Amino acid sequence: MFHIIGERINTSRKKVREAVDGRDAAYIQADVIRQQEAGASYIDINAGARIGHEREDMQWLMEVVQEVSTVPLCLDSPDPDILATAYDRVKMPPMINSISLEKNRFETMRAFLRGKDCHVVALCMDDSGMPKNSQDIFERAKKLVEGLEETGIGRSAIFIDPMAQPVSVDTQNGVMAFEAVEKIMSDLPGVHTIAGISNASYGLPERKMINRTYLGLMMAHGLDAAVLDPLDRKIMSVVYTADMLLGKDEFCDNYLSRVRSGIIIA
Amino acid sequence: MMADFDEIIDALVERDQARLSELVETKLAQGIPAGDILNKGLIAGMDIIGEKMESEELFIPEVMKAAKIMGAMVGRLKPLLTDEDTGVSGKVVIGTVKGDLHDIGKNLVVMMLQSAGFKVFDVGVDVSPDKFVDALIANDADLLGLSALLTTTTEMMRQTVSAVAESGLRNRVKIMIGGAPVTGEFSEEIGADAYAPDAGSAVRVAKSLLS
Numbered sequence: 001m002f003h004i005i006g007e008r009i010n011t012s013r014k015k016v017r018e019a020v021d022g023r024d025a026a027y028i029q030a031d032v033i034r035q036q037e038a039g040a041s042y043i044d045i046n047a048g049a050r051i052g053h054e055r056e057d058m059q060w061l062m063e064v065v066q067e068v069s070t071v072p073l074c075l076d077s078p079d080p081d082i083l084a085t086a087y088d089r090v091k092m093p094p095m096i097n098s099i100s101l102e103k104n105r106f107e108t109m110r111a112f113l114r115g116k117d118c119h120v121v122a123l124c125m126d127d128s129g130m131p132k133n134s135q136d137i138f139e140r141a142k143k144l145v146e147g148l149e150e151t152g153i154g155r156s157a158i159f160i161d162p163m164a165q166p167v168s169v170d171t172q173n174g175v176m177a178f179e180a181v182e183k184i185m186s187d188l189p190g191v192h193t194i195a196g197i198s199n200a201s202y203g204l205p206e207r208k209m210i211n212r213t214y215l216g217l218m219m220a221h222g223l224d225a226a227v228l229d230p231l232d233r234k235i236m237s238v239v240y241t242a243d244m245l246l247g248k249d250e251f252c253d254n255y256l257s258r259v260r261s262g263i264i265i266a
Numbered sequence: 267m268m269a270d271f272d273e274i275i276d277a278l279v280e281r282d283q284a285r286l287s288e289l290v291e292t293k294l295a296q297g298i299p300a301g302d303i304l305n306k307g308l309i310a311g312m313d314i315i316g317e318k319m320e321s322e323e324l325f326i327p328e329v330m331k332a333a334k335i336m337g338a339m340v341g342r343l344k345p346l347l348t349d350e351d352t353g354v355s356g357k358v359v360i361g362t363v364k365g366d367l368h369d370i371g372k373n374l375v376v377m378m379l380q381s382a383g384f385k386v387f388d389v390g391v392d393v394s395p396d397k398f399v400d401a402l403i404a405n406d407a408d409l410l411g412l413s414a415l416l417t418t419t420t421e422m423m424r425q426t427v428s429a430v431a432e433s434g435l436r437n438r439v440k441i442m443i444g445g446a447p448v449t450g451e452f453s454e455e456i457g458a459d460a461y462a463p464d465a466g467s468a469v470r471v472a473k474s475l476l477s
Contacts, residue, residue: 012417012447048417049447078418102367129367129391168326169370202370203326 002239003159003192003225005074005095006032006040009065011049011057020050020057025064032065038230039239042095043069045086046076054082062089074121074227080108087116095119098161099148101126101140110151119157120148121194124180130163137162137180138187145188155190159225164195167210168203174214178221185222194225197235211235216242237264269298271307278311279318281328283335290339300343301351305383308336309355312381312469319378319466326374329465333377353385356476359401360411361389363422368415371445374465375411382469384409395422395429402435408476411468412458414445423448424456431457440475444468 008031011017019027032043043065047057054077065073066089074095075086083096098121099109113120124131124140131137141160148158162180165173177200181193195218201210212235215226219242228235241264244255258264274293277286293303315332318324324332358379362372369391379386387405389397402410410430414420423443430436441458453461459475462468 051417051420051447051452054417078416125367127367127392129369166326166370169330169374171327205322205325 001041001224002219002243003041003194004039004230004236004239005042005044005097005194005225005227006035006038006230007044007046007196007227008035008229008231009043009061010046010076012046017049020047020061023060025067028061028064029068032068035230036069036071039236040071040230042072042074044074044076044097044227047082048077054079055085058082058086059089062086066091072119078105080105080112083109084112087112087118093117093119095121095159097121098123099144100124101143101147103127106147110147113148113153114151116153118153119159120153121159121161122148123161124163130165131176131180134176134179134183137176138183141180141184141188141191145191155188156192159192159194160184160188161194161196164197164199164214166202166204167200174200174217178217181218181223182221185224192225193223194227195223196227198228208232208234212238215239219243219246233263233265237266240264269293269296269302269306271303271310274303274307275311275314278308278332278336278339279314281331281335283338286335286339287342290342294346299351300346301348304340304343304347304351305354308339309381309383312336312378316378316382316466316469320464320470326465329374330377333381336381353383355379355383355473356408357385357387357405358409358411358472359387359389359398359405359407360413361393361398361401362391362413362415363419363426364392364394365422366414366416366419367391368413368445371415371465372411372413375413375444375462375468378465378469379411379472382473384472395426398426399429399433399435402430402439403433407439409472410439410441411472412441412443414443414448417447420445420447420452423452423458427457442468442471442475 045061047054072092072094074097076097096118100123122144124137162177164177167174197211197215200214201207216238274289319329376388389401412423442460443453443458444462450461460471462471
């Protein structure tokens with residue numbers, strides 16, 4: 001099953017920021033319900049954009065979202081302290097977004113995760129910055145998995161993010177991510193791979209076309225989770241169609257029923 | 267003799283390396299000073315490319331290609347250039363603030379500033395306020411460029427601006443900031459001089475700050 005982390009509840013989006021600023025619960029709840037209906041398996045909450053208000057915004061959003069959510073939350077912050085407070089307020093085991101190999105983050109997050117019931121997004125980022133090649137990404141993934149397993153987080157709870165980098169600045173960046181995902185999925189069996197599919201298209205026009213193609217290619221190399229907008233029908237159509245083309249949809253049942261119900265559009 | 271650099275500018279904007287190379291050789295053979303070819307031809311061409319990037323007529327890969335061609339031409343001219351010919355636009359210290367390891371945007375700005383005739387001292391990523399101040403002093407810089415991609419590290423921009431003020435350099439050094447979570451409003455709030463939303467406008471902003 002392909003995991004979809006619905007990315008819409010993010011204060012860097014103007015309408016969400018305004019809703020959070022005005023404490024407009026109805027707007028947020030309507031959005032969450034639509035994301036769930038569209039197939040989100042997690043609802044991401046990122047309250048980072050109103051500088052200085054992240055803690056109170058995160059708490060308010062969690063309260064409001066959990067009044068209507070039927071799927072787990074994905075708690076999204078670079079700040080381990082914010083994640084720890086947020087964790088205490090979840091109603092279902094959440095996904096924690098994220099841990100990385102950066103020194104000050106790795107140990108703090110490991111300490112926090114010890115004994116917790118949750119899934120974790122693990123970024124292939126360390127103190128030297130972004131990874132340089134696919135082998136580098138794989139080595140980082142391995143370190144993350146070993147470090148997390150040691151704290152009691154099982155492989156099936158780990159979602160490795162290979163850190164997709166823009167193709168505009170280096171045309172080999174796409175291939176680098178494809179190779180990394182393939183190696184992670186084959187050499188670290190049981191682990192998941194996840195990507196924010198809009199990073200690759202930075203700096204180029206018609207980004208949605210790139211995002212859709214990129215997602216399909218990543219799935220062909222084994223990607224089984226993505227952070228995306230489930231209300232974007234065209235990208236969701238790629239998810240379902242790729243699943244079928246990759247042999248995961250017996251007798252094309254899901255594809256056909258989604259075409260008939262108007263969910264899949266060309 | 268009046269030299270016309272329109273063709274050189276055009277060849278660079280069109281990213282036609284073969285034609286540009288030929289035009290540069292012709293100018294040199296005519297006795298046109300290398301410094302004029304650089305500053306009135308190549309840098310003028312990159313200025314146009316920066317504007318076209320800002321207006322989204324050109325995209326990052328095209329700008330990178332132009333900068334690469336420009337670099338090859340500068341390599342050709344280098345033995346013929348004097349100290350006065352280079353770094354005419356100003357001296358810039360640039361880096362990503364402490365706690366932040368993102369460098370893609372910063373590297374694009376570095377590339378554009380270099381192509382626009384600035385002497386650029388790139389101090390890298392995860393740079394502390396003190397290290398920025400040291401680099402400003404060591405390089406006698408006119409301009410400081412700060413980059414941050416994370417909302418959590420924009421606060422470090424404020425601390426870096428304060429550190430520059432405390433060092434007594436603030437009246438000699440202009441500060442510009444950029445990065446996804448940064449806005450013009452935030453730039454004013456923390457006492458920076460300007461905000462640039464992309465690498466194309468960074469050149470324009472840098473030039474206007476130092477003019």
